[in-house]
Amino acid sequence: MKTVLGLVVSHRKLGNSEILVKEIMRNIPGECQRQLIRVTDLNLESCKACYGCLQPDAGCKTKDDFNFIMDSIKKADAVIIGVPVYILGPHGYYKLMQDRMVGAYNYTKYTAGKPCAVVVPYGTIGWAGYSKAAASIFPRTLEMKVIDTWMVHATLPAESLLNAENLAYARELGQRIFSGGEYQPGERECPQCGSDLFHLLPGNKIVCPICSATGVLGDDNIPDFSASAHNRYDPHEIEEHFNEYLAEMRARFKAEKDILKGVQKDYREMDWWIKP
Ligand SMILES: Cc1cc2nc3c(=O)[nH]c(=O)nc-3n(C[C@H](O)[C@H](O)[C@H](O)COP(=O)(O)O)c2cc1C
Structure with missing residues (x-):
């Protein structure tokens, strides 16, 4: 069932x-x-x-x-x-x-x-x-x-x-x-993810901030995403970001820990926190 x-x-x-x-x-x-x-x-x-x-x-x-x-x-x-x-x-x-x-x-x-x-x-x-x-x-x-x-x-x-x-x-x-x-999705929504919010770029270009589809604004500002090559929700992109990229960042963090600690050192003593 x-x-x-x-x-x-x-x-x-x-x-x-x-x-x-x-x-x-x-x-x-x-x-x-x-x-x-x-x-x-x-x-x-x-x-x-x-x-x-x-x-x-x-x-x-x-x-x-x-x-x-x-x-x-x-x-x-x-x-x-x-x-x-x-x-x-x-x-x-x-x-x-x-x-x-x-x-x-x-x-x-x-x-x-x-x-x-x-x-x-x-x-x-x-x-x-x-x-x-x-x-x-x-x-x-x-x-x-x-x-x-x-x-x-x-x-x-x-x-x-x-x-x-x-x-x-x-x-x-x-x-x-x-x-x-x-x-x-409606004609003024992203055809890939249905988002109704867009970033407007120079040259009539438009990007969907949610799925990363790229397009152009057509007549009456109707977005045209037909040539978009991006979709962050594509299974390969999900794997690339969440499995590969984030794992790489984790490894980079381990490798660069001491350098980063050096940057943090100056700020450690600024103990200005307040609590309820
Ligand atoms: C803290 C709070 C903030 C809200 N902010 C908004 C808002 O920004 N825009 C809006 O359209 N409605 C807002 N509402 C109204 C709710 O979205 C609306 O009443 C909805 O039907 C509540 O759903 P519920 O009955 O499942 O809790 C807000 C309600 C609360 C309690």
């Missing part, structure tokens, strides 16, 4: 993230085991930058609940994430999870190609900020098949599903989690 995991990244009980995730999950056809994790109830620390997770299948050495989340994602056949917008970006706990992806290459053999939908409620039109672009970074780093990054305007708890269109969309999304294709 298939297992579907819902990750709710909001403290708000029965808020929009929770009920949207539940509505999507309950409409998944066929028999499946449903599991939910309220990520904000767990103990998630920030990445300690030890790079220990680069070792094959080492997981993270920090004694918190991150490995539980990753083990649950590894075991699941599909993942539905609900994460609200907090101050123009996804809730900080989502970034905490994302920052722990230095060992991504060790997870992708379990997660690549697994369907994932991300639903992002936001309270104020014009205040979603960079959330849509940011929402897909976590599943794409895990090489998951992103079925949707769905922005839902809803301010009050549960308000999202008062709207009949949202209800119908959530149902339809649930129905196609295992059978549907990947998210289809």
